[in-house]
Amino acid sequence: MIPTPSQTVGPFFSLGLDWPDGPYAVADDVPGAIWLRGRIVDGAGDPVPEGMIEIWQADPAGRFAHPDDPRGSAATPGFRGFARCGTDPDGRYAVRTVKPGPVPGDGELFQAPHIDVSVFARGLLDRLVTRVYFADEPAGNAADPVLAVVDPERRSTLLAQPGPDGYTFDIILQGDHETVFFAV
Amino acid sequence: MTYRHPDPAQWPPLAWDAYGSTVLRAPKRPLVALPHRLTELTGPLLGEGRLGPLDHDLTRQHDGEPIGQRIEVFGRVLDGDGRPVPNTLLEVWQTNAAGRYAHSADNHAAPLDPNFSGVGRCLTDDQGDYTFTTIKPGSYPWRNHPNAWRPAHIHFSLFGRAFPQRLVTQMYFPDDPLFFQDPIFNAIHDPAARQRLVSAFDYDRTAPEWSQAYRFDIVLRGRDATPMEQP
Numbered sequence: 001m002i003p004t005p006s007q008t009v010g011p012f013f014s015l016g017l018d019w020p021d022g023p024y025a026v027a028d029d030v031p032g033a034i035w036l037r038g039r040i041v042d043g044a045g046d047p048v049p050e051g052m053i054e055i056w057q058a059d060p061a062g063r064f065a066h067p068d069d070p071r072g073s074a075a076t077p078g079f080r081g082f083a084r085c086g087t088d089p090d091g092r093y094a095v096r097t098v099k100p101g102p103v104p105g106d107g108e109l110f111q112a113p114h115i116d117v118s119v120f121a122r123g124l125l126d127r128l129v130t131r132v133y134f135a136d137e138p139a140g141n142a143a144d145p146v147l148a149v150v151d152p153e154r155r156s157t158l159l160a161q162p163g164p165d166g167y168t169f170d171i172i173l174q175g176d177h178e179t180v181f182f183a184v
Numbered sequence: 185m186t187y188r189h190p191d192p193a194q195w196p197p198l199a200w201d202a203y204g205s206t207v208l209r210a211p212k213r214p215l216v217a218l219p220h221r222l223t224e225l226t227g228p229l230l231g232e233g234r235l236g237p238l239d240h241d242l243t244r245q246h247d248g249e250p251i252g253q254r255i256e257v258f259g260r261v262l263d264g265d266g267r268p269v270p271n272t273l274l275e276v277w278q279t280n281a282a283g284r285y286a287h288s289a290d291n292h293a294a295p296l297d298p299n300f301s302g303v304g305r306c307l308t309d310d311q312g313d314y315t316f317t318t319i320k321p322g323s324y325p326w327r328n329h330p331n332a333w334r335p336a337h338i339h340f341s342l343f344g345r346a347f348p349q350r351l352v353t354q355m356y357f358p359d360d361p362l363f364f365q366d367p368i369f370n371a372i373h374d375p376a377a378r379q380r381l382v383s384a385f386d387y388d389r390t391a392p393e394w395s396q397a398y399r400f401d402i403v404l405r406g407r408d409a410t411p412m413e414q415p
Contacts, residue, residue, distance in 0.1 A: 003404060042208040124209055
């Protein structure tokens, strides 16, 4: 059967997709909770104010809140592993989460801690998919099978930078420092 | 086990000059292939806790009745192998009957309807079936090209069971006279795939003296290496 084609989320997606608890992948008071913040910027360097991101990730033990995780569903209390946040007039988003643990990759290899991200906006006929890795995980990142196939000059676009209460990850849709986007 | 990738002929391109907003937003670099590992073979399962009691009936969310033609929109959510996708969250949003969104930034010179928010949610049942009641949306102008009008549509958002199945799409109505000039609809090259976005009027499902009905079946991506599909 032919899959139903994708269409743009339109300018007013926030009517249907804005949830009060949307930005919280974990309960706010979970130990180790952090903020992941950033901006979405277009090819002219202008903010994308009516965009939205969604994240999907493992818990600190590397487990997903999903029955198909063969090791069993995530055990961290209050962990959903999913969050969504619209962007403000400056293109900014912020989601509350925990840093994931390493996740099984290919065979015996582990993937470095990472978060899958979907980007939606007017003008995107399909979501864009990228991954957040963490700049303070150099050993894991060096062995990661996904980063290994990314042009070394572009890998830095996938690294979130640590800050006082979490990490910063900007998403550049187009241009010289364009974020690496993935075909899933 | 991984999920199949969409056929480019049946899927809109990211860069589509006729839709002006893609020009500065579509990446210039090719997408990097991401083989499906555990992060992609799972995905958010969002269920009952997300639904309010009247989320499935957009005509009963306010004290008064909204203006417009009452319709039931219903259908089945399947994967590309024909299997129902049960208990998956479906979110919808749309304009009112006059073609205006209940959003502070929509300044189209059409009336707002105090009895219509245009937001709904439901879950598919065990068989993948869903239904909600709403008002037929209106078309509206936008500034993409001279005299540009969006065909009437309802926005849909679905998750499926795994990250690659995530889908945001739009449902259109049969015989809309505005299809020919709409670059969002026409970004899908294959005419048959494009028609998958057009709902079907279903006379048998109309509720006498109450509502008309449109069927919109949605197919999420299927899995690779499905034995029954091997030649």
